Amino acid sequence: MISGGFSAALDKLAPEYSDSHGDTLKIVHGPSMGRSPQAIPNRLARGEKADVVIMVGYALDGLIKQGKIMPGTRTELADSRIGAVVRAGDTKPDIASVEALRQTLLNAKSVAWSDSASGRYVQDTLLNQLGVKQALSQRGQMVERVPVASQVASGKYQIGFQQVSELLPVKGVTFIGKIPESVQKVTRFAGAVPANAEHADEAKALLRYLASKEVQSQVRSTGLDSVPAT
Structure with a gap:
């Protein structure tokens, strides 16, 4: 099970991994959090099984606290x-720049953001920081269940915000860039093995591969950044 931010990276790496390890990957998509029945925590709560979950780090922490994840x-x-x-x-x-971003939002006819971690940050924090939340009350919208970029491509919204790795695969849009680092929200993606995994050893091998130095250039090509060395 995987949430959107790391999906493009896994899609790129999965064929090579399957060829080299002989394992077949069945990929199921769902948000890291939220009320959607497809959300990974809700799937696990219903008793659905998975060998690997890949999701927003703090949402994974919640599953760890609930005992849903194999320790370590x-x-x-x-x-x-x-x-x-x-x-x-x-x-x-x-x-x-922060001021340029602020002016762009004030000048936009319509603005969209996702219903995932990035969108919640935009709605609850960024717009307030920039002092534009009230101005966008009628022109800004959280988009649920579909990629923000697809709604921009259709012409429904003039500008859209989401994780870079979720914007880049969508056709019909032009990527502007990342928001300034001083108002950026960095979201860590992490993977783990559920406590009820049926193929735990294979799952651990997949996670080692996805985190390895050898695949980092491919991961970065999807709009993600490598985890800083500790």
Whole structure:
């Protein structure tokens, strides 16, 4: 089971892993949190089984506290940052500085953000920090269950914000860039083995592979950042 931010990286690495290890990967997608029946915590609560979960780190911490995760299997995989897109062909607005980002939001006809970790940060923290939440009360919207970039590509919203790795795979949009680091929200993605995993050894091998130095260039190519060395 995997949430959106690391999905593009896993999709890129899965064929190579299957060829080299002889394991077949069945990938099931779902949010790291929330009320959706597809959310990973809700799937596990219903008794659905998985050999690996890959999700937002703090949501994984919740599963660890609940005893849903095999002790000692949490593996740090990547850091994810928030970026923005506009519809392909539209002029790219400036978001390189905090003030430029603020002005872009104030000038936008419509703005969308995701219903996952990045979107909740945009809605609950970033808009307040920039002093634009009230101004966007009628022009900003949290998009549920579908990629934000797909809604921008369709013309429904002028600009959209989500994890960079979830924006880049969508056609019909132009990637503007990441939001400034001083107002950035870095989200750690981590994997672990559920306590009821049926193939725990194979699961641990997959996590070691996904965290290995050998695959980091491919992980970064999907818009993620490698975990800083400790």
